[in-house]
Amino acid sequence: MRDFAIVASNKFKVSSTKINGIKINNYYYAGKSAKIYNQLAKQTAVDSIKLFTKKYGPYPYSELDLTESPFSSDTGGMEYSGLVMIAQDTFARKKAASKEDYDSVIENVSHEVAHQWFFNTVGNDEYTEPWLDEGMAEFSEDIIFDLSPINKIPKKYDKTDTAYNGGKSFYSLLRYLMGEKKFDQAMRDYYQTYYLKQATVKDFIAIIKKHDNSKAVNDLIKRYISPKYLQ
Structure with a gap:
């Protein structure tokens, strides 16, 4: 494990599924579109694991946690070993999410899950060779x-x-x-x-x-x- 991070909130809801023997937990906040957000984020993580496993090799851990997290507007997420933090935009609290909202979730989740292969498994110098x-x-x-x-x-x-x-x-x-x-x-x-x-x-x-x-x-x-x- 290259880094250690904790994300904690007493407001989180959690939804779990399994793919290739890997447990995926999605931690998200309640809101008008929370159900859709949960389904989209979790399915993107499942699809990403299946695709990247096929292309690159097996995911090294038995669990992957996704969490909504507060970031600045120019940051989509952050990666740690077994944990991906996804930008807490306003998706889950909107009455109706836009196409851009859907695209943003898919892009951010697939990008951060890919980091489980490249940086969290195969490491590199993030400063000189990012x-x-x-x-x-x-x-x-x-x-x-x-x-x-x-x-x-x-x-x-x-x-x-x-x-x-x-x-x-x-x-x-x-x-x-x-x-x-x-x-x-x-x-x-x-x-x-x-x-x-x-x-x-x-x-x-x-x-x-x-x-x-x-x-x-x-x-x-x-x-x-x-x-x-x-x-």
């Missing part, structure tokens, strides 16, 4: 969970978004160049090799080149990654 986990969580949310496939690289990034959007673009292009089958094999290899260990960019690239050392893949690596991270 795209290894944030880019992969963003990629898993959008591409693996199939929310918004990427067709081109955005030309400009806000510095705070580089780890998310830049990382997602790199993974998306890498998957395109390698092909889905070879990319999936490499990701499972990476996950299994560094299961409950710490990985670096150099470690990740070594796994990728083991599965595809083509000129196209190497050109992409040179385009995106500073040589200092590969030495």
Whole structure:
């Protein structure tokens, strides 16, 4: 376990289910749309675990807790080992949730659950190499969970978004160049090799080149990654 966190409230309702022998507990607050929020968050967690297990490998714990938590408007959630905190917007207290509210819950839950694989199982330095986990969580949310496939690289990034959007673009292009089958094999290899260990960019690239050392893949690596991270 890389971190320790506690979320506590005497106002929580809890709803539980199981998938692949894993107990999922969703802690949420009462409200006019609370029932819908609970069903949506819990089902997204179930679908995420099924998809990411198939693509990357098994979830390492016997339980996963989801909790509504207060965050600033620009934060969708936060990840810890066996715990994902989801932004406490006003979904559950609205008379009728909008499409944006539904999308936000799906995006936030799938993204934070993806972190159970990348950062909480395969760790990395969040300060110097944050795209290894944030880019992969963003990629898993959008591409693996199939929310918004990427067709081109955005030309400009806000510095705070580089780890998310830049990382997602790199993974998306890498998957395109390698092909889905070879990319999936490499990701499972990476996950299994560094299961409950710490990985670096150099470690990740070594796994990728083991599965595809083509000129196209190497050109992409040179385009995106500073040589200092590969030495």
